[in-house]
Amino acid sequence: MAVARKIPKIMEEPTAFCAGCGHGILNRLIAEVLEEKGQEKNHILILGVGCNCNMNFTWGGDKLQCAHGRATSVARGAKTGRPDTLIISYQGDGDAYVIGLSDTINTAYVNTNVTTFAVNNTNYAMTGGQMSWTTIPGQHTTTSASGRDCESTGNPIKVPEIIAQNFDVAYVARGSLHSAKEINKTKKYVRNAIEAQLNGEGFSLVEVLAQCPTNWKVSTVDANEWLKDKVVPIYPLGEFKKREGRDDK
Amino acid sequence: MKEMWKGNHAIAEGALRGGLQFYSGYPITPQTEVMEFLSFRMPELGRHFVQAENEIAAINMVFGASATGLRSMTGSSGPGISLKQEGISYLSYNDLPAVIVNVQRWGAALGTLDSSQTDYLRDTRGGGHGDYRIIVWAPNSIQETVDLLYEAFEKAEEYRNPVEIYSEAALGQMMEPCEMPEFKERGYDLEWSWDGTDRDHERVDMDQKPIHHTAKFKKIIENEQRWESINTEDAEYVFVALGLPSRVARDAVKRLRSDGEKVGLIRPIAIWPYPKKAFEELPEGIRGFLSIETTDMGQHVEDVALAVKKGFKTNIPVYVHATNQKMPKVKEVIEVYRQLKAGNLKEAF
Amino acid sequence: MINELVFSGFGGQGVLTAGLIFSEMALKEGKEVSWMPAYGPTMRGGKANSVVKFGDEALGSPNMEEIDVLVAMNQPSMEYAEFMKKEGKVFLNSDMIPDDTDIRNDVEVIRIPCVSLAQQIKNLKGANLVMVGAVIKKCAFFEKNFAIETLKDYFKEKGKGNYNEANEAAFLAGFDAIK
Ligand SMILES: Cc1ncc(C[n+]2csc(CCOP(=O)(O)OP(=O)(O)O)c2C)c(N)n1
Ligand code: SF4
Ligand SMILES: [Mg+2]
Numbered sequence: 001m002a003v004a005r006k007i008p009k010i011m012e013e014p015t016a017f018c019a020g021c022g023h024g025i026l027n028r029l030i031a032e033v034l035e036e037k038g039q040e041k042n043h044i045l046i047l048g049v050g051c052n053c054n055m056n057f058t059w060g061g062d063k064l065q066c067a068h069g070r071a072t073s074v075a076r077g078a079k080t081g082r083p084d085t086l087i088i089s090y091q092g093d094g095d096a097y098v099i100g101l102s103d104t105i106n107t108a109y110v111n112t113n114v115t116t117f118a119v120n121n122t123n124y125a126m127t128g129g130q131m132s133w134t135t136i137p138g139q140h141t142t143t144s145a146s147g148r149d150c151e152s153t154g155n156p157i158k159v160p161e162i163i164a165q166n167f168d169v170a171y172v173a174r175g176s177l178h179s180a181k182e183i184n185k186t187k188k189y190v191r192n193a194i195e196a197q198l199n200g201e202g203f204s205l206v207e208v209l210a211q212c213p214t215n216w217k218v219s220t221v222d223a224n225e226w227l228k229d230k231v232v233p234i235y236p237l238g239e240f241k242k243r244e245g246r247d248d249k
Numbered sequence: 250m251k252e253m254w255k256g257n258h259a260i261a262e263g264a265l266r267g268g269l270q271f272y273s274g275y276p277i278t279p280q281t282e283v284m285e286f287l288s289f290r291m292p293e294l295g296r297h298f299v300q301a302e303n304e305i306a307a308i309n310m311v312f313g314a315s316a317t318g319l320r321s322m323t324g325s326s327g328p329g330i331s332l333k334q335e336g337i338s339y340l341s342y343n344d345l346p347a348v349i350v351n352v353q354r355w356g357a358a359l360g361t362l363d364s365s366q367t368d369y370l371r372d373t374r375g376g377g378h379g380d381y382r383i384i385v386w387a388p389n390s391i392q393e394t395v396d397l398l399y400e401a402f403e404k405a406e407e408y409r410n411p412v413e414i415y416s417e418a419a420l421g422q423m424m425e426p427c428e429m430p431e432f433k434e435r436g437y438d439l440e441w442s443w444d445g446t447d448r449d450h451e452r453v454d455m456d457q458k459p460i461h462h463t464a465k466f467k468k469i470i471e472n473e474q475r476w477e478s479i480n481t482e483d484a485e486y487v488f489v490a491l492g493l494p495s496r497v498a499r500d501a502v503k504r505l506r507s508d509g510e511k512v513g514l515i516r517p518i519a520i521w522p523y524p525k526k527a528f529e530e531l532p533e534g535i536r537g538f539l540s541i542e543t544t545d546m547g548q549h550v551e552d553v554a555l556a557v558k559k560g561f562k563t564n565i566p567v568y569v570h571a572t573n574q575k576m577p578k579v580k581e582v583i584e585v586y587r588q589l590k591a592g593n594l595k596e597a598f
Numbered sequence: 599m600i601n602e603l604v605f606s607g608f609g610g611q612g613v614l615t616a617g618l619i620f621s622e623m624a625l626k627e628g629k630e631v632s633w634m635p636a637y638g639p640t641m642r643g644g645k646a647n648s649v650v651k652f653g654d655e656a657l658g659s660p661n662m663e664e665i666d667v668l669v670a671m672n673q674p675s676m677e678y679a680e681f682m683k684k685e686g687k688v689f690l691n692s693d694m695i696p697d698d699t700d701i702r703n704d705v706e707v708i709r710i711p712c713v714s715l716a717q718q719i720k721n722l723k724g725a726n727l728v729m730v731g732a733v734i735k736k737c738a739f740f741e742k743n744f745a746i747e748t749l750k751d752y753f754k755e756k757g758k759g760n761y762n763e764a765n766e767a768a769f770l771a772g773f774d775a776i777k
Contacts, residue, residue: 077310081317085445500658
């Protein structure tokens with residue numbers, strides 16, 4: 001029987017994202033998992049620069065705004081200062097995979113025991129929808145007005161795959177927010193990542209394919225379809241890496 | 250007991266004695282020795298050393314470590330300090346203490362490995378984006394390097410703002426006898442630091458930031474001017490120099506005094522906030538100021554001029570002897586002074 | 599009074615070490631001292647030097663200014679003679695610097711065949727210490743036994759104490775070369 005879930009305390013303040021924005025859903029998933037794990041008062045969210053900056057005013061837990069792209073490096077420092085506190089970076093695709101690619105890869109490379117949530121909405125949303133390395137072929141953005149030309153700008157970047165295939169990290173997964181079913185799966189990935197850190201297993205990364213109706217210039221309903229039909233086929237979903245013996249119920 | 254210490258090692262050990270808990274950096278000559286020393290000393294002392302993948306990551310690790318309450322430091326030189334500027338701006342804006350060491354090399358771009366002071370204007374004006382400043386201290390001996398580092402974390406915490414140690418390649422390489430102070434720790438929790446419980450970080454709202462930061466920097470300007478004055482009581486000409494060139498200037502003053510010349514020296518120790526008060530104390534009757542610095546076009550001389558124009562009603566000329574990547578020699582300074590006195594030098598301001 | 603000593607030669611001739619040993623002696627005697635090595639571009643072409651200053655008063659410039667004692671281990675080092683004080687002393691390595699080398703005539707020249715002397719006592723690496731011994735005898739900055747003890751302590755600290763006998767012999771070879 002479905003039970004209406006109560007709003008996590010961390011999310012008492014309403015989010016400030018656009019209607020239908022994937023960020024809002026992911027905020028909720030993370031808040032729920034933190035509450036389930038009793039970590040509402042034992043985490044620091046390291047905020048990248050992007051639409052998630054709104055969380056400075058809404059997130060009901062500890063948070064630290066840092067420079068564009070540097071959240072994982074800040075997380076490395078913070079984890080040193082507070083080894084018993086959950087250190088989570090929350091970043092956009094532009095933040096984690098473009099300007100901050102080096103920080104992200106290097107944090108995975110040294111396998112620091114922190115967690116990164118990277119919201120992939122295939123564009124630089126906060127600055128009004130420019131092309132990102134995650135922008136899908138042919139996608140119209142304000143800097144690829146006639147559709148992304150991958151010949152000259154590169155193909156969609158798949159950082160989870162790069163990390164899972166190359167580095168000895170704890171956990172890597174990619175989820176999507178286009179349906180209730182996928183949202184539930186994504187929540188499981190969020191939980192696994194956080195558990196990995198709680199167990200001291202090392203670096204965990206969950207990429208979350210998310211709607212950005214505003215910059216995709218579609219309705220909130222169509223955004224779900226757009227995500228499912230155009231984005232998901234390019235970015236395979238699932239878990240790419242987890243420690244042996246971990247059960248994933 | 251005094252022992253011979255090399256400048257760069259003294260920076261590292263002085264910081265450790267002052268309570269350094271977290272260091273992250275990336276190799277670059279002539280700062281690398283600081284990092285190499287810390288790479289074995291910190292694990293020995295149970296503290297945290299991280300070799301970062303680049304300077305941007307390093308300063309941002311410091312940002313995270315400082316926010317969570319660790320006494321944190323990074324260091325670099327030339328291009329590396331340029332890369333850290335965004336991070337330094339973030340530290341200051343977020344009211345986070347940290348210590349930054351700049352062991353300067355000469356020039357823009359890759360420059361050279363020569364000792365110099367060519368980062369003066371950048372470092373004393375904050376360096377990154379926004380209207381902020383950091384406290385900048387310019388030692389001129391190994392002992393002073395240690396003493397300043399020993400104090401730096403407390404000063405950074407007192408004002409919740411970064412402190413920079415403005416060193417020079419040659420100061421990092423030379424050795425002098427030095428007394429290392431006892432190890433100290435903060436010993437108490439910074440109650441505003443991030444611990445995951447979402448406690449009060451004692452920060453002001455965005456719209457209050459300009460007022461808050463202006464007040465913070467005004468307080469620093471009022472309380473933190475530091476300098477040393479030598480033979481200025483009856484001086485007619487005043488040399489102004491900092492760091493290693495100030496030692497050359499001091500020798501020149503001594504020689505000229507023994508020849509009956511009325512010269513003095515102001516040595517700024519804090520170069521931000523600039524010791525304007527040193528100029529307010531000067532006697533009437535000064536005829537000129539000479540900045541001696543290892544820059545190309547003269548940078549420090551701008552601050553000298555500002556201080557002079559503010560401190561005196563009459564328009565006293567300000568000259569500069571800028572020797573780019575070469576350390577000035579005592580004889581050379583004496584000769585410049587004689588030219589200046591004879592009216593053969595063109596004033597800078 | 600401040601003394602300015604410059605030890606100069608090729609990298610590997612021990613000119614930094616020679617300077618450091620003098621610094622230790624000065625420090626032990628409670629004097630002010632600074633040691634400044636050549637660094638960066640000044641070291642191009644394998645040139646090395648260290649400038650030691652010591653005295654009873656606070657030290658100013660640690661750089662090469664007006665040299666009292668120049669120890670020149672090779673020919674290129676002679677270019678620093680231009681910075682010497684009148685009546686200063688130049689100790690030159692006569693195994694590598696020919697006798698007909700042009701030298702200003704207002705300084706005292708002391709020729710020490712430091713390489714041959716070091717060879718004779720089978721401590722070729724000790725040529726720099728031969729020079730240290732010669733300077734100590736000639737200039738009498740420090741007392742002989744004190745100098746030897748300091749030199750030994752220096753190498754012991756560096757974990758090279760088992761060469762101390764050979765190093766003392768090198769020092770003495772230079773010391774005795776001054777009549
Ligand atoms: C150094 C720097 N460069 C550029 C910016 C401007 N900027 C802010 S957010 C952003 C892009 C964010 O995109 P993404 O990380 O994908 O986050 P989203 O808003 O899409 O969630 C940019 C370029 C900045 N803040 N700092
Ligand atoms: S612009 Fe896009 S990503 Fe940003 S809040 Fe709106 S929908 Fe969300
Ligand atoms: Mg984005």
